[in-house]
Amino acid sequence: MTTTEKLLEQFLIVSDSNLSVNDKFMFSIKETWESTILNTSCWSQLLPYLCEDERLVPFFESLSKEERKKYFKFGLHCIINFVQANFTGPALSMKADEFFKDAFFGKVDFRKQLSVNNEDINVNTKYPALLYTAKQIFKWCNIYPLLNLWWQWRTVMIHQHVLEELSQVLLSQADSLNNEISNLSLEGRLKAKFEIERAQLFNTFRTIFKSRIHLETAKSILGISYELQGKLGKRTKFQEKDLAQLMLHVTLNDDNAPTALKQEVPKNVTLEDDVRLDTIKYKEDSNAEMIIPELEQQALLASVQKMLISKPQDDLYYEEVKPFLDLLLTQNNTWTLRATILLIRCKLERNHKRTIERSLLQCEEICNCIKKETPHPLYRVNEIYATNFQPVWKTEAQLAEIMLNLGMIKASLDIYLQLQLWEEVIVCYTILQMRHKATEIIKQELEKNPTVKLWCLLGDATDDVSCYEKAWEMSKKRSSRAQRHWGQFYFSKKQYQQCIVHFEKSVSINPLQANVWLHYGFAALEIENWQAAATAYRRYTTLEPGNFEAWNNLAKAYIKLNNKRSAHQALLDAVKCNYDNWKVWDNLMVVSADIAHFSDIIRAYHRILDLKEKHLDIEVLRILVYGVCNNANDFEGHPASRLLQKTRELLGRITALFPGEGEAWELYATLAPDMHLRAQRLQRAIRGFMQSGWEKNPKNCQQVLSICHRLAELALSEEIKPTDALIHSIKLSLTSALTTIKRQNFQETLSTLLNEVESLLEKVIKKCKSANVDTKA
Structure with a gap:
């Protein structure tokens, strides 16, 4: 092991499930897990400087290297205890509760210090002092460049998870760190681990193209490849004949990679269904004996999470993701990896009548496991960065949502009230026909502690615009939330001109609001503001690339702006999201004809015929045939004559479907390779025109x-x-x-x-x- 690797391992960069519990540093961490953060002397030395960078930097610079290491380790204890308390569990002791409630910590409003661009951290966040302190230490207490940057990267991820909204400020910080990290030397599996963590943070920000780059690099280093294949198998208990099923085939190149050790993990709840098997039973399972190492499992999980963001959420989406989850669940997983996989499956199964009950039981199991003392938190917290594990309140909210889907309104409401998720509380009370009760609760909370969010929610509950005005003024005109709710109020009343004004202000403050861009784009389309619509849908599709309707609307806006080439590209993305919608293919075909993209005309027309059986567009066919016969240059400058045979095949298919269509036969005749065939097709064309009364x-x-x-x-x-x-x-x-x-x-x-x-x-x-x-x- 190199000096760098030893240093990184010592400071918990590469500590994984294979690390020996007898390791000196790991043992000391276990023994001093919580007591270190309750050390009054460390806090008393740090607190006077913590919120003032101009004083904190000289303080750390004045220390020796060994003293800086001591503070850096204190920062590690802060972040791992913060993650334990807010993500993986179990809860910290009552002693820690009492310690951080001391007036000693009341001098600094750590929640305010962690708010970004006037967006607060979640109200359920515990011990914010730990996260803020860790961030400051990792940023200014220099030990080793890679070590500092890696932990800064991790704290950006944690910080984003505890914020209410995606933050453009934190994304900019991530981009800046990414540039610095790219200049550092890192190799082998250590580099692969960091690439996975980098991909996961960009997954969090829904920046798919950056996530893809880091994920591909990690897979290349690890030598792992995979593909979905069709294999014979049984899906149901009463199925007698093996039918084609999707299976994930994984290839591993690194036989010397360490494998994950078996440890206590959340229980995989069995599917108790009368018909469906728990997992597909393949006739031949090529993965049956496969042992996938821990890092490779993380790479597969990151791929799944990227798919969840980038793919349209249809039936095929579930079928593509499930083989990944099924394979990963056959492996020895770490606690965090197993919990993440099971939570993803819960989300996928919550809307299916045959699986929703398993989804409920599984989510309850994970919520209970978070509260357990075993396995030791150290074996949970350090994997959170490579698995993108969600905060505990999001897991509990997920449980409440499943309950709501099952009609367990009261149980769901109790969880939402406990988590102070007021928007969901309003939904529950509305279902119970007690919306006035939601208004009362929000007013009570406002009396206790008035916030921008509560004023916005009161506006939603009462349809009172003045509440949004108060929220906006309270934020000193800097809250994207206030403008979002204000705009949504007008949007729901179809007052599109008014809502656009507020949506524009909201996204100018925080451009990472996908739903605001979506509603902004729709409103702009309705009032025929094509440029605004194009901008809005373009920004939305970068955040949510799996919505085919958004791509289609983007294309519409481009067409109205006479930007046919951009419209063509948007429609190509639309058909990727919804391959079975003939109307989108028709739009693509027409736009392809407008820009002379002859190959896409042929591809789109064939796909329409696959979906619709019969479809005739003579104008498009005329453009295609004219281009091919006159050897015109296509969209990319290539001669169209190269598509002659494919054009003949298309016209042959069309004339078979429309044997009495004279114009189709006339065009088909133009493509004939010899005089005899051309004459015969022209005769068919005459017969086609000579219908009754022609x-x-x-x-x-x-x-x-x-x-x-x-x-x-x-x-x-x-x-x-x-x-x-x-x-x-x-x-x-x-x-x-x-x-x-x-x-x-x-x-x-x-x-x-x-x-x-x-x-x-x-x-x-x-x-x-x-x-x-x-x-x-």
Whole structure:
């Protein structure tokens, strides 16, 4: 082990489930786990400087390296106790409660110090002094650059988790740290671990493209790859025949990687359903004997969490994620990894009637496990950064939501009241037809401690706009929440012009509000403010890339702005999110035609026919055929003639579906590889136009005459011999068409074309007769 690795391990960077409990430092941590943060002397030395960087920096610089290490370890104790109390459990002792309630800590408002851009930390956050102190120590008490940056990265993640809203300020801090970290040297599995943690923080901020980069780097270092495959198996208890099921196939390259040791983990609650099996029973399971090391498990989990953000939440979404969870649950997991996997499964199963009861029992099991004393908190807290484990109040709120879905309104309400989740309290009281009760409770809370959030919620409960005004003034005109609720009030009343003003102010303060961008975009579409709509939907789709309707609306705004290329790209993203919506494919096809993206016209048209069976758009087909036949340059500057065969295949499919559609046959004839085939298709086109009553429409007559003109020219070409049966068939087609048209009164409007076709018919007749003369001779 290198000096760097030893240093990082000593300061709990790489301490994992395989670390020996006899390790000297680990043993000391266990023994002094809570007592260190209750050390009055450390606090008395730090508190005078803690909130003033200009005094804190010189204080740390004046210390020796060994003294700085002592303070750094104190910072570690602060963060791990904070994580234990607010994330993994169990609760800290009563002694810790009493210690941090002492007037000694009342001199600093740590909650206010942790608020960001006027957004407070969650009301359920315990011991905020621990998080703030850790952040300050890791930032200014320099031990080793990588060590300081790594722990700063972790505290940004923890800080974001305890905030009510996503913070642009913290995202900027993460970006700045990321740039600094990129300049440092780190290799092997240690680098892979950090890459996973970096990916997880960007997952938290829903910055998918950055998360993907770090996750791919980690997988490359670890030598892990995976793909979803179709395998035969049984899903239900009464299924006799094996059917195709999705299975995750994992390939590991590093055989020397340490494997996770078995430890006490939350129970995996069995699915007690009359029909469905607990997990799919595969006929051949290639993963049956596989042992996946701990870091590789974390990489798979991070991939799942990225999928949860980036993919549309439809039935396929559940089917794609489940094989990852099923495989991970067969492994020896750490406590935090197992709990995270099970909580994800709870979310996926909470809306399915066959799995919602298991979801409830599983969530209760995890809530109970958080309260247990075993395993030791050290084996829980250090994995939180690589698993993105949520705070305990979010786990309890998840349990309340499942109860609400099951109709357990009172039980759900009790949890929401305990967690002070007033928005959810309003929902519960509304269901119970007691909305006035919600208003009373919020007013009581306002009397105790008036906050911006409570004023906003009172406005929601009473539909009183003045409450939002008070919240805005209280925040000194800096609260994104106040403007969001204010805008939502007008949005719900369809007063779109007014709501846009407030939404604009809200996102200018905090641009990481996905739902505000979504409502802002919709309102802008309604009032035909296309530029604002495009901006709003573009920002929304960066945060929520799995919403096909948003991509579709973004494309609509771009089309109205005459930005067809951007609209095309937006629609490509839309079909990724909803592959089975023919209307989105139709939009893509039309826009592709507008920008001459011929290959996407073909792809989109085939997909529409797959979904809808029948669909005819002659205008789009005409653009495609014209481009291909004239070898026009496509969207990317490539000659369209390369798509000739694919265009023929598409027209062949369309004419098979629409055998009586004259225009389709006419276009198909244009693509024919030889004269004979072209002539036959033109004859089919004439028959297509010559439907019942066709001759009464001058436009139809003109189209038939035009095809007759082309057909006659083909018959007179050298490739078609006088003895060919085809020329006689053409003669009959021309004669029949001309005879019918002459009976109408369109001769004046069609006289020129009619005369030309008659002249050509005479030549065709002469050519036919020449065959008879040659035969007699």
